[in-house]
Amino acid sequence: SYVLTQPPSLSVAPGGTARIACEGHNIATKSVHWYQQRPGQAPVVVISYDSDRPSGIPERFSGSNSGNTATLTISRVEAGDEADYYCQVWDNGGVHPVFGGGTKLTVL
C-alpha cells in the first residue's frame, strides 16, 4: 500500500516560514490534501488538490507537489498556526485514503 512520510516535528519563529514536506513515491501523480488539527479539535482541510485553498483559509497557506515530495508552506507564521498537519492522498484507484503520519508545528 502507498506510504506517505512526514517529519514528526518542525519549529518556526513567529513571522517565519514553515515548510512541511510529505514524501511518497511519484506523489506528483496524485492529488494531495492537507489538514490542520489544532489541539483538542477535529481536522480542518487547509489545502486541497495540491494547492487549492478552501474558502476561509488565509492566503498565508499554500501548497505544491512535484516529484516525490508535496509541500505545505505557511508564510508569516502566527501562534495560532501551532497544530498538527497531515497530508492525505487516495490510493487503490481512488478508493482508499492514505494519511501521512503528521507533523507537529511548534511556534517558538
Place this chain on the structure above:
Amino acid sequence: EVLLVQSGAEVKKPGESLKISCKASGYIFTKFWIGWVRQMPGKGLEWMGIIYPGDSDTIYSPSFQGQVTLSADKSITTAYLQWSSLKASDTAMYYCARHEDNEDAFDIWGQGTMVTVSS
C-alpha cells in the same frame, strides 16, 4: 450550514458492543461519502472505511475489515460505526468526515466521539 454532529463520549467494558453516530445536515446526505477515521491517544489519523449513503456501498480499510461495521440511515441522515465486541485497543477518538467524489478532500468533519474501553 453543512454540519456533521457526532454522538457523545462513551465508556465501555471489553467485550461490550457499541454503535456511535454521525448526524448530517445542510446538504444532500445521499450524494456524499462519509468516512470514519480513528485517532488513538497521541497518534495520527487512520482511515477505517467509507460508506455512500445513497446505496450503502461500503469500502473498509484492510486494517479494520471484520473489526467494525459501517451503516447509514437515509431517513434520518445519519451514519453509524459499530463494534460487536470492544477491546481495550479500541480506545480512541473517532471522527466522521464527508467527501464528495474520488480524490476529493474530506471537507467537513464531525467533532469526534471519544470511546474509552476499560475494565
